[in-house]
Amino acid sequence: MASSMDHQFQYSRMTKVMDGDDHVSAGFEVVFRGSGDDIDDNNTAIVEESSNGTYSRTSVGEAYHWSKGMDGNSTVNAVTVLEEDSPLRETRSDPFKKPRWWREASSLSVIIAGMIAFCVLITIALIIQILVGAPQIVPHAGVLSDDDECSRMGLELLKGSSRERVEDATSVDAAILTSLCLMVKNPHKGGLGGGGFMLVEEQHKEKAHLTEINFREMSPADTDSSLNVSKDQISRAQSVAVPGYLSGILKAHGLFGKKPLKFLFEKAAKLASNGVSVNEELADAIERLKSDAIPDDLTALLTKDDNMTFLNGNDTLRQPSLAETLLAIGRDSKSFYSGDVGRALVSTLRDLGSKISLNDMRNYSASVENDVFKLNYRDIQVAATGLPSSGPVLLSTLNMLKRDGNHSAFNNATYHRIIEALKFSYGYQASWADGSDVKEMLGSATSTDRIRSDGVYSFDTYAKGVQPLDLNSGGEQHVTVIGHDHQIVTMVTGIGSSFGSKVLTSGFLMNDAMLDFSWDGKNPTYDPSVYTPSRSNYIAPKKRPASSMLAALLLPNNTKCGLYMGFDAHAWTSAISSLVQIIVRKTTGADTQSSVDQARISQTMMPFETFAEASSNSSGLVSFLEGLGHNVTTATSLGVCSALRYLEGSISFYGDVRDRDDVAQIF
Incomplete structure (x- = not known):
């Protein structure tokens, strides 16, 4: 065995094993420094790295070792290196048992x-x-209606729920309560005796998740389809159709409501019992009504205690009979269509010559539609109620303007194109048989009808041999609610013309919707051999007539984020034309308030006439239109159209300068 001596070695790192006469290493080059041997019988020396960078002998297994001995020149021929101070330690249990x-x-x-x-x-x-959980930040909501007090009542319902739990009251609950309030405040424009339409957009669901509720009045089962008298010969009772208002309210509440109906109806009943201040609009309607022959019970409602002096602005209107009816419906909603309220209604009407029966009342049901009509117009989407409402007229007009393509700016030529598009669309309305006709029109990329930039067509071109629809207007009111529950609701209700049929029963006025049908002899102005009555709107049993009313919403195009807008638009032809002009202005760069306030035009088919607000003539609009062949009449104001907008979490109201009575309440 070689003698034992201490030796020192210097080393440097290497990247691979090197072979040679002087050294072979696995990670180190080791050079002998010193004399003597420290080799065991296996030609192996054991060394340990010291703090000064040298190696000295130590016990086997604790440091480095090498093999194949050393030569007399003190060099390592082959070295195998073990890891210095290995972190491995002897285990006391078998790790593979885990x-x-x-x-x-x-x-x-x-x-x-x-x-x-x-x-x-x-x-x-x-x-x-x-x-x-309860919201950490108070959510925002807004209510728009024809009356400030009613808007506030609807908003207070939402504010109370936002302080507690969102589920306590929904946007539809607020819309119902606001509508009931309007029934009390404006009895001449709508109520239990009428009908209407509603749109509900659910923002938290997939894009454009819209629901339409159609509660338009319906003709009795015993309706005479062979009617051949003028419109003026129809009696008040004969003009009444089966009312749909309450059925629509019940349907909407069943789908989207949370608050008990009894609670909502009791609040409206309290308002009717305590009395409301006569607003300017109702006072004007009463003034116009004085010249008509009106029934004694309606006279009693609209006069003071002497039963002779008609109510004026700021007088108090009390309606105890209506309050009792509302309370009865709150206790049992079935009482209207099949209970005591319904029986009293039918009895009153049949005594006056109506054909409505209790079976007609029992069989009435509002309809629900999820395939709502929509049109992409530039960067927004317009949704509107379908037939028999006038929603398709709005969409048709915008669709024609969209095809026309000339909408980079809003000028006098734009007014002309809008008028022409309205004429064509009113003509289409008289011929649409059902929703499939509307869808075909909206989906068609081409049309034989084209707007002329240099003039107008004859009446025949627009009417196409069909009498234009002669629809009542003036007896409708709107509600739009944007709630913290991610619902946007817009609804329109009405009883036809102002004060409807003037038939009063159980405290509320009945509609005159039967006059909206078409029939032979209805309008002697048209020669039936040249212009036939509308077949699609022809009077028939169990049928809903065409309506001047519509509900519409503006929605983001192709996304859930963006602009949402609902409206309060009064009167048929001016409502549609107002909406068209606001939308076109908005999409050509105008701000919302300017779009609402700017001068407007309107078009009617009966008479075939164009109307322009006097303020529009500052740009020479009237002379421009007359030069193209339009029959223009100037007017001080063409209806009212206010807007309620939701954008990026903020709710804004845009009141029409024409009438500041329209007020939205926002928090």
Whole structure:
């Protein structure tokens, strides 16, 4: 065995094993410094690295070893290097007895898994808080209607629920309460004896998740289809159709409502019992009514205690009979169509010559439609109620303007194109048999009808051999609600013309919707051999006549984020033309308030006449239109159209300068 001596070695790192006469290393080049040998019988020396960078002998297995001995020149021919100060330690148990997942798991893996689990739990807790917890920030909401007090009543319902729980009251609840309030404040424009239409947009669901509720009045089962008298020969009772208002309210509440109906009807009943101040609009309607022969019971409602002096502005209108009816419906909603209220209604009408029966009342049901008519117009989407409403007229007009393509700016030529598009669309309305005709029109990329830029066509071109529809207007009112529950609701209700049929029963006025049908001899102005009555709107049993009313919403195009807008638009022809002009102005760069306030035009088919607000003539509009062949009449004002807008979490009201009675309440 070689003698034992201390030797020193210097070393440097290498990247691979080197072969040669002087050294072979696995990671180190080792050079002998010193004299003597320190080689055991296996030609192996054991060394340990010292603090000064040299090696000295130590016990086997604790440091480095090499093999194949050393030569007399003090060089290593072959070296095998072991790791210095290995972190491995002798174990006291067999690690392979533990589960594989435990052996493979590191401390870092455990930390990461724990953090992921923690994040998942926090996320679930936040979702639960958002869905069922009280809101941390008071949500925003807005209510727009024809009357400030009614808008406030609807908003207070939403404000009360926002302080507690969102589910306590929905936007539809607020719309119902606001509408009931309007029934009390404006009995000449709508109520239990009428009908209407509603659109509900649910923002938190997939894009354009719209629901339409159609509660238009319906003709009795015993309706005479062979009617051949003039419109003026129809009696008040014969003009009444089966009312749909309450059925629509019940349908909407069943789908979207939360507050008990009894609660909503009791609030309206209290208002009717205590009395309301006569507003300017109702005072004007009463003044116009004085010249008509009106029934004694309606006279009693609209006069003071002497039963002779008609109510004026700021007088108090009390309606105890209506309050009793509202309370009865609140206790039992079936009382209207099949109970005591319904029986009293039918009895009153049949005594006056109506054909409405209790079976007609029992069989009435509002309809629900999810395939709502929509039109993409530039960067917005316009949704509107379908037939028998006038919503398709609005969409048809915009569709024709869209095809025309000339809408980079709003000028006198734009007014002309709008008038022409309205004429064509009113002509289409008289011929649409059902919704499939409307869809075909909206989906068609081409049309034989073209707007002339240099003039107008004859009446025959627009009417196409069909008498234009002669529809009542003036007895309708709107409600739009944008709530914190991500619902946007717009509804229009009415009883036809102002004060409807003037038949009063159980405290509310009945409609005159039967006069909206077409029939032979209705309008002697038209020669039936040249212009036939509308076949699609021809009078028939169990049928809903065409309506001048419509409900419309503006929505974002191809997304859920963006502009939402609802309206309060009064009067048939001016309402449609007003909406068209606001939309066109808005999409050509005007701000919303300017779009609402700017001068407007309107078009009617009976008479075939164009109307322009006097303020529009500052740009020479009247002479421009007359030069193209339009028959123009100037007017001080062409209806009122206010707007309620939702954009990026903010709700804004844009009141029409023509009538500041339209007020939205916002919080």
